[in-house]
Amino acid sequence: MLAGPSEEQQDLYRLAFVKNCFVIVVRASGALDTHSLRNAEEPHITGELVRSVRILIESDKAEPWMWHLEVLDDPPQDLSGRYGKRRPRIDIEFVFIGRRRRLRFHIEAKRLYRSDSANKYFGSSGLQMFIRGEYAGTWPSAGMLGYVQSETCGAWLRRLASGASARRAELCVCEDFPDWHPADWEGAELDSIHISCHERPQQDLGRIQIFHLLLDLT
Numbered sequence: 001m002l003a004g005p006s007e008e009q010q011d012l013y014r015l016a017f018v019k020n021c022f023v024i025v026v027r028a029s030g031a032l033d034t035h036s037l038r039n040a041e042e043p044h045i046t047g048e049l050v051r052s053v054r055i056l057i058e059s060d061k062a063e064p065w066m067w068h069l070e071v072l073d074d075p076p077q078d079l080s081g082r083y084g085k086r087r088p089r090i091d092i093e094f095v096f097i098g099r100r101r102r103l104r105f106h107i108e109a110k111r112l113y114r115s116d117s118a119n120k121y122f123g124s125s126g127l128q129m130f131i132r133g134e135y136a137g138t139w140p141s142a143g144m145l146g147y148v149q150s151e152t153c154g155a156w157l158r159r160l161a162s163g164a165s166a167r168r169a170e171l172c173v174c175e176d177f178p179d180w181h182p183a184d185w186e187g188a189e190l191d192s193i194h195i196s197c198h199e200r201p202q203q204d205l206g207r208i209q210i211f212h213l214l215l216d217l218t
Contacts, residue, residue: 011140013103014103014140014141017094017096017103017105018105018141018143018211019185019190020065020066020069021069021094021105021107021143022143022189022190022193022211022213023187023189023190024053024056024057024066024069024071024094025049025053025107025145025213025215026189026190026213027056027189028049028052028053028055028056029049029052029215031052031055031056032048032049032052032217033048034216034217034218037147037149037217038149038217038218039149040217041111042091042109042110042111042147043074045109045111045147045217046073046074046091046092046109047073049092049215050071050072050073050092053071054071057069057071068096068097068098069094069095069096069097070094070095070097071092071093071094071095072092072093072094072095073091073092074089074090074091075089075090075093076088076089077089077090077106077134077135088129088134088135090106090107090108090135090136091107091108091109091145092106092107092109092143092145093105093106093107094106094107104136104139105139105141105142105143106130106135106136106139106142106143107142107143107144107145108126108127108129108130108135108142108143108144108145109144109145109146109147110126110144110145110146110147111146111147111149112146112147112148112149112150112156112214113147113148113149113150114150117156118159118160118163121144121146121160121163122160122163122164122167122170122171126144127144127171127198127210128170128171130142130198130200130208130210131171131172131198131199131200131202131208132200132202132203133200133202133203133205136208137200137203137205138205139208140206140207140208140209141208141209141210141211142208142209142210142211143210143211143212143213144210144211144212144213145213145214145215146160146212146213146214146215147215147217148214148215148216148217148218149217149218150218151218152216152218153192153214153215153216156214157192157194157214160180160212161179161180161194164179164180164196165179165180171196171198172198172199172200172201173196173197173198173199174197174198174199174207177196177197179196180194180195180196180212181194181195182194182195183195183211192213192214193211193212193213194211194212194213195209195210195211195212196209196210196212197209197210198210
């Protein structure tokens, strides 16, 4: 009997999948009409982003690795004890259609446009949904998108990095992991990705890495 992929191989597959998801998000965001989205609500922006992703991966010019990806807008998530409309809904879900267990990558999006936006980003309906295991409970990584609608991406990146550091206990930041640091992935499309690491003690799910990306809609 052939042995399945090792844990190290699974980690490499997962990381490659996550990178591909972000490559697609960055490329698809370049086709958005940012002027019309400068004051738009999050569901409007996410809907347009997902539509742009679908156009990209279903086009005749799609690269072969894109053929195995599916993107879902606001899909309900399976969670024990939550049924029907009470199920939590993640903003974006990528699915890798493979022969083995289908890989999934979940992304939550928040607008960054006013003084309390960082609280929303890190709050109970934002990053903490991953920490509580309500999103991506069976996966080791997930993503956060920040829709920048005021100031600059650089200003918001500094604000979020500072906010994450100030909320270490609240966000269950991993003790042996830097608070917030660049992913250092190769390629101009991925040079703005940052990573944070969080424990999920309430559900005994282990830690989760969160990949952060800010999109400029100003």
